[in-house]
Amino acid sequence: xxxxxxxxxxxxxxxxxxxxxxxxxxxxxxxxxxxxxxxxxxxxxxxxxxxxxxxxxxxxxxxxxxxxxxxxxxxxxxxxxxxxxxxxxxxxxxxxxxxxxxxxxxxxxxxxxxxxxxxxxxxxxxxxxxxxxxxxxxxxxxxxxxxxxxxxxxxxxxxxxxxxxxxxxxxxxxxxxxxxxxxxxxxxxxxxxxxxxxxxxxxxxxxxxxxxxxxxxxxxxxxxxxxxxxxxxxxxxxxxxxxxxxxxxxxxxxxxxx
Numbered sequence: 461x462x463x464x465x466x467x468x469x470x471x472x473x474x475x476x477x478x479x480x481x482x483x484x485x486x487x488x489x490x491x492x493x494x495x496x497x498x499x500x501x502x503x504x505x506x507x508x509x510x511x512x513x514x515x516x517x518x519x520x521x522x523x524x525x526x527x528x529x530x531x532x533x534x535x536x537x538x539x540x541x542x543x544x545x546x547x548x549x550x551x552x553x554x555x556x557x558x559x560x561x562x563x564x565x566x567x568x569x570x571x572x573x574x575x576x577x578x579x580x581x582x583x584x585x586x587x588x589x590x591x592x593x594x595x596x597x598x599x600x601x602x603x604x605x606x607x608x609x610x611x612x613x614x615x616x617x618x619x620x621x622x623x624x625x626x627x628x629x630x631x632x633x634x635x636x637x638x639x640x641x642x643x644x645x646x647x648x649x650x651x652x653x654x655x656x657x658x659x660x661x662x663x664x665x666x667x668x669x670x671x672x673x674x675x676x677x678x679x680x681x682x683x684x685x686x687x688x689x690x691x692x693x694x695x696x697x698x699x700x701x702x703x704x705x706x707x708x709x710x711x712x713x714x715x716x717x718x
Contacts, residue, residue: 507540508702509692513674513685516704518712520547522580522686525562527696532566532573534695545693546712547576547705549610549646549666552600554582556591559599567600576716578607580646581631586617589630596631597638606717609635610666612646613656621655628656632663641717646686649678664715666703682706683715 502511512519523530535545548570551560560566563579570577581596583589596609611631616624635643646666647656666684669676676685684703691702705712 505540505543507538507692508543509699510688510690510702512543512702513687513704516706517708518546518705519543520545520549520576520684520703520705521691521693521696522549522551522701522703523562523566523696524551525560527698527700528562529697530562530566530569531695532569532575535693536573536575538694545575547578547607547703549578549580549607549703551612552579552581553592553596555584556587556595559595563599571603576605576607576712578610578644580610580612583611583613583615583628583631584617585613585615585619585624585627587627589627590634592627593631593634593638596635602639602641602717604717608641608644608664608715608717609639610644610646611635614647614651614668616655624655625659628660639717644683646684649676652678668701 502513504511521535535548538545548566550563550566550570552563552567553559567577567579579596579600579602581592583592600609602609611628613624613628619627632643632645642663644664644666645652645656645660646668648668652660652665652667661680664683665678665680666686667676667678667682668686669678670686670688672687676682676687683706685706686701686703688702689699691700693700
């Protein structure tokens with residue numbers, strides 16, 4: 461075999477080897493995508509743009525100014541197979557003096573559309589808890605059928621655990637005394653375990669833990685699970701967080717303001 465034919469044969473072998481490697485790479489990427497989209501206990505819903513955990517009856521979202529102007533009638537009308545959005549948590553306030561610019565509209569329009577609504581306060585750990593509670597109270601009027609008020613706490617702002625927990629308790633106690641219903645705490649698994657823990661186990665928990673196969677990995681009861689931050693919903697221009705409720709319709713009804 462002359463040198464020219466040998467070089468040609470080597471080039472063919474290199475090309476074939478590269479094609480085989482490329483094919484295996486494509487198969488591996490496709491498998492990883494399939495595994496992500498078909499995680500145990502999840503079903504892919506292209507209309508929502510995400511996989512949604514099975515075995516939960518009640519689904520919902522949470523919104524703030526970052527979702528901009530929402531067409532709530534379209535949100536309410538969207539139904540895909542067995543999934544229809546039944547509740548929404550709406551950002552109301554932040555810190556001592558701030559309110560979400562879309563809150564009043566979202567709060568009114570969600571109720572008009574027939575979606576069960578709840579309001580949440582974004583907690584600034586370095587600010588007084590009672591004053592933050594008063595900011596929320598001055599902005600949110602709860603009615604029968606609404607979800608309990610929510611404290612969103614996920615940052616320390618350089619505050620130590622003792623001070624953080626003291627101010628959180630101020631907020632929770634002030635709000636509970638005013639509305640006569642126990643508030644919900646929203647946070648992520650790590651923050652709850654490291655910063656809150658058993659002192660707050662009596663409060664209903666809305667926990668964020670993304671891309672888990674069946675439920676959030678936390679060693680306490682929870683009421684709501686935020687399982688994705690990349691959902692799509694008719695009537696909302698931007699991606700939105702998706703949640704499920706842990707119980708059935710009677711459990712859900714019993715949680716609401718009476």
